Amino acid sequence: MLRRSVSSPARAAGVLAVTSVSALLLSGCVPEPAPTASPSSSATPDADSTAPSAPVLVPDGSAEDNLPVFTATAEGIWATDQRGSGRAYIDALIGAGFDRESMQVTQDQTTVGNPAESLQFSVRWGQDECLVGQVGPSTGQVVTAVLPQLAEGRCLVGTTRPIDW
Template sequence: MSRHPERRRARPASFVLLAVGLGAALVLSGCSDSQTASSPPPSATATAAPEASPSAAVPAGPALIPEGSAEDNLPLFTSVTAAVWAGPENVSGRAYVDALVAAGFDKAAMQVTPDQTTIGNPAESIQFAVRWGADCLVGQVGPSSGAPVTVVTPGLGDGKCLVGATRPIDW
């Protein structure tokens, strides 16, 4: 029983410190309000705050950065790839191309491999790419790939990103 009185003594001390700290914070916040006599009137502050609040409160997802590098745009490319992969058309090259176009990527700068093998079987994996300056954003998905893979690679000398047969993006 000698342990319990010690515990009871320790708890009030920590609560007292917490209360003192909160009290000091309240006093300091009150002082800072009284010292800002040249601050804008409350109506101006109330108008500006709602405009700033939504953008600060809602974290923005990845966005296309037209002046950025391929590395700068990899988060958006990866996000779009993951969203399509999670959907019903996750092994359709067209679904990836359409989603990337909807996100702002240039369709004319894209390549995609066929969804089927030369004998008509579903492809074990498909690749799609967007040329971005000297680099390429490349994605690979499919049953043999497991989770989607997205990377930035140097572009090929011929201006393309993918080696081998690709299908026309004519839709």
């Protein structure tokens, strides 16, 4: 059975008043429409702006300031099939802006011709610091550090390979 609601004009006015007040109050809760992109702006963010930027050489910075680019450069070579080549690290560091004349690198092979268990490379920085890297099977990863220079402005102990290429 259907039931019909009978309402008085006073009740209808009350419902209308409550509905109007509710609509007025809730209108402040409606979010603003999103602005549309202007013709000069892109609707999607630039892919490069969301990617972390690669570290860069800071020529006037300290060794500590340049450790991130030194490390990133070494990690880039470590991730390739050239990971056991001292020349690859030196060439990449030169490409990153480090000074060839300030570098040292150890031999890629032992005295009996086996691949070196550990390969070290360095960049002398300023008057008293060195950026030093070590890679190889003995470390299993790239290890870098800022260390004090040794006597005569050297960074690595022992005999190093001439960087003559």
